[in-house]
Amino acid sequence: MQQRGNSSPSRVAIPGRRVAGLAACPAMALEARWCYRGDPQEGQSAPLVQFTNGKLRSSDNMNFTLYKSQDDTNPRKKHKRILNAETDRLSYVGNNFGPGSLKCNNLCRYFVGVLDKDSGEMEVYNAESFHMQPLVSADAPDEVLSEYLNKTYREKVDLCVEAFGTSKQRRALSSRRMNEVRKEVLNHAVTNAAGDIIETKGVAAVISDATEDDKGDISLILPPCHQDAERVEDVYKLDDLISPAEFKALKGPAAAFVNITSEEILKLTAEKSYCSFVLDELRCLPTDKKARDHKARCLWFLDCLVKLSFQRSVKKKQTMGPDCPDIISSNLVKNFTALSYSNGRIQNLVSASMKAKITAYAIALALHINGFQTDLTVLQRDLKLRESRILDIAKTMRLKISKSKSLSGCEDHKLGTVCLPLPVYKMPVGRRKRKKN
Template identity: 25%
Template sequence: MSSDKKRKRSSTVLPDIKITTAPTTDTPPIVATSHGITLPPTLPLTPYTRTTTTSTKKSRKSEHLLHGSTQRIDYEGRELPEDSDYHRYYVGIFDPATNTVELHAAPKLHFSRTIKAHAERDREIDGKGIVLNNQDSRAALGRQFGTKKAQKALLSRELNKIDISDMDRSVTTSIISQVEENTKDMPTSAQLGTQQLDLRPIPPANKDATRPEDVYNLDDIIPKDEWSVLWVREWEKGAGSNEDVKSSTKSRFVATRVAKLLAAAAATGRSGGAALTRSLKLLKYIGYMIEFYLFQVQSRGRLPSMAKTKKALGLDQVLVEGLYRRFAETTMSGEGGEARWAVSPSLSNKLLYYLAVLCLMADFWEVDLYELKIDLGMQMREITAAFKEVGCSVKEYSKTQYLDMKMTKAEATQHKRAVLKIPLEFPSAPRRRAAGGSRR
């Protein structure tokens, strides 16, 4: 390649640039950094300048600050001592017309941010000389960052808070005397306990009775009109026939006791009698109550019309009406104005407690709970709780007792006996669902 064809490097001659230093002013340009902080792009910043005298009192020094604020956060830019002592920062302004660069001293500021809620809390601490606990700190944050609902709750709490330390002694004395005056007629704890006992859904009880048979009255549990429609003639005619008894009731508790009564009557040659009829009627009604209890449990407390229940359980109309009247309540009217019935948890407990008292009467105030537990499909703790509510103590069988009953020790552990205690004692407080169990 010939030398004339070689490309020649073009040389650029830089013009002479004159550098000057601008005089110091109170509003210099500022170099700012924000390590780890992102400033809002439209955040307005306000500059501040303060002149201080150095320790030698011969020179003056300017301090610069930038401040910006949002609704919740303050942003502040300040000079760091290590930057102002060992470094100098300048901003050059180039003027192409005169080829001059004017250098302006530019302080370097580092931005930090402060949460307003924290700052307010710190001012409260400094002003009162107190240390805020965790609850107060959370309240301060909630006032600034909480939702409208949370802030409303905080405001309501503060409006209702009373600072006793700010009250005059006469005011507190007056308040105390007014409270004592207004509460002097309030019932005591013992009186409240007695009222709760009176409100428990158990049959009317004679708390002063000296014999178990005087505690409860049969007429308070089974009205006379229902008692009169209890027919036990088929049991009395088939005395001693266990098959006839088992086919006429679904209750194991009832079937066992009816069979024993009829066997004893057959052994003594007495096929009837007022005492036998009374006992059989009592067991008949217990069987009906067990069926009604299971019926309402299976439907989760919702009952059909009386006519449907009568057909489903095979009960007399008088008995169905009586059970609905005492152990169910109307909720609303269905189509055609037909009433809808339901058994609430409280009424379910009431049904169970009335049943427990009838079982005590049938077993002469001491009941083996095993068969009743099976009939009702309950846990032993549930059925024992029901009997305790009506005044019973629940005990285990002693060795002598279960051997006399021809039970093994393993069998005896599954059996408990409820005994009506005299003097009568009830649990200290009624349970909401003492033995009603959960809806199935």
């Protein structure tokens, strides 16, 4: 029940409806008189309570105590109230200030009415709503109460599990708390160790060590690079890309490339059976039998790398189909996938770092196919990469980057070339993201 405007007495009709939480008597007159009395006590509103864990069935076994602030001069503190409710089992507490108070007290005014059924007169008093919460300890001081009310829901649930939970729930709670303690101890130890290293070596030495570690991580995804090579063909050796055993096993599947005809190339192009780089190179196979066989084997292996980059989860058996030799399939899984445990089983995944490794090996193999200068734009489109991504990998491989017109002359292509001495590029740093319009 709310009041607006003047507080003078008025008459209101109550035809059998509830007024201020009390039901009007059916035998009562159709009209009743109500009078606004203000506060039931000087400077103190009547408390209205609601409980967080249920509804109050009976108030006979409850004792309510209202506490008010003794600082009557401070305008912020003189209206602070704390309401305590005691039962045989639990104690409840509510207040009109702090984070646990109801915000509606600042937005609404509450009133409570006392109806005299004989005279039909209702006395209306100011009221204030309190949100009652259970308090575990009846003797808890104010600071303990404030600490309990400020706890998160997870912390309160943990307290309930600790007090009333089953043995299994308590063991789970203890295990989780131990893990949190171990994590905190580990973080503290790492912080102290880092501080000792910085104090001993200095910031410059630590940054230098981190740079060397980054170089080591990059070298794991790049084919072996012989920087002191005297010939361009020895910078990235073919034996480091395709082992002699693998090269020997490629003779069977690559035989279809050795004897391929123009009509078959057109059919493969229409069916998109192979990547664009391989199809373009099949049109210009050398006439020499040995060189033709060598290039055909390299092209077939490069197409396997491109197809592998599109897979997410790889099976060990028949990774690249039934035509792929077992030694090729097993080595592709071993060298270009990462082990991962998911859904109760171990999987071989082509992660982002493994895709970068596949790209680097494909570039190195394309260099051998094209006389150590290859079209990076065609490989980029076959591997479905961003241009910046494949250029970063090519620069990390110490290739010289240049531009050239495509065969149609309509667009520029990026070329990667092995040049001695090998150029040196700065490590790529994080690029700033463009703002979207």
